[in-house]
Amino acid sequence: MTIVDRLRPLLREPLVYFLLAGALLFLLIGRGGDNEPADRNIIVGDAEIARISANWERTWQRPPTRAELDRLIDDFVREEILYREALRLGLDEDDTVIRRRLRSKMEFLARAEVESVSPDDATLQEWLDDNAARYAEGARTSFEQVYIGAGGDDGEELAQLRAGADSASVGEPLSVPRSLERASRTDIARQFGEQFAASLDPLEVGGWQGPVPSGFGRHLVRITAREPGEPARLSEIRQRVENDWRTATLDDRQEDAYRALRESYTVEIAGEE
Structure with a gap:
């Protein structure tokens, strides 16, 4: 049997063409500058293993066995390798779904950062004064x-x-x-x-x-x-006032954070001077 005869069944498989096309694209875009040694190192440290194990335990309400944990780690490594190779091939570029997911993640991180800010008493007192009717006792x-x-x-x-x-x-x-x-x-x-x-x-x-x-x-x-009722004292309802302040000002503070990032970029739009 010739080599061609042996390869003929493989050539009928769509996956083979996909892999060949990917390899060709990989060569065309060049790997010289992107093939840094650091990019080829995948370190699965104790913290990552603990995170993987915790995710399993949240789902199954028990820690994974040694064999299960090994499979989870193998899957993590597989995902990391394919993720890095996808980035090398530029598969993340011009993908609307990926862009939106990344935007959502950034907005989530920005929201978490904004929510971590602790307002001082002066800020909360000003909020309480501006919304006195909301908190008045007996109103x-x-x-x-x-x-x-x-x-x-x-x-x-x-x-x-x-x-x-x-x-x-x-x-x-x-x-x-x-x-x-x-x-x-x-x-x-x-x-x-x-x-x-x-x-x-x-x-x-x-x-x-x-x-x-x-x-x-x-x-x-x-x-x-x-x-009108009796004016409320901040010391007595501070947590309630802080919660309301966070809810009411979150959008504005997120927008302020975005504007700060926006100022670090130069944006040119066709047709606009």
Whole structure:
């Protein structure tokens, strides 16, 4: 049997063509500058082995056996080798999925960095002062609300209410009270959600205002009375204030971090001067 006869069955396999094409591409792009010795060293240290073992234990609720751990380490080495070779071949370039995954990872790291920042007392006190109504002890709010749906134009309904229309004849039905009397912030949040409760804080007592968002959609609201309650002390609710501050300022702080990175790049866009 000739060599050609022996190779003929292999040549029918698509995988063979894939490997040959990869090898050809590998040669074409050149390996001279990328073939540093350090790139060929894979060190699986104690920390990496501990991480591999911990991942297994989280899934299976027990540590891996010696044989299982050996297979896990072999799989890690295989993945690392193929990952490095893929980078050498430039397979990560112009791949939208990979770019988005890497962007997501960077945003996750940036978010973790931002969330690790600890605000000082002055920052939290300023936040508490600006949102005093949210934390006041014993504060009560009385209001009426009209549900106007998730979207669309709210101008007509608002004009009707301001002109004196009966609130019961305006808006859409919803399975929450049309009005609450002397309701605490907790009571309001329980019925309409925290977003709605927080949006009532800056509204003035008197006429119809809105739209005010909730988990249901949008509402027009008239505050009929307020009882301010006792101002809260930062020392008593510091963790709650810090949690709220983190949630409310996270997007802004992430954007600040991105802008700091952006300033280190020169970006040229075709068609723009």
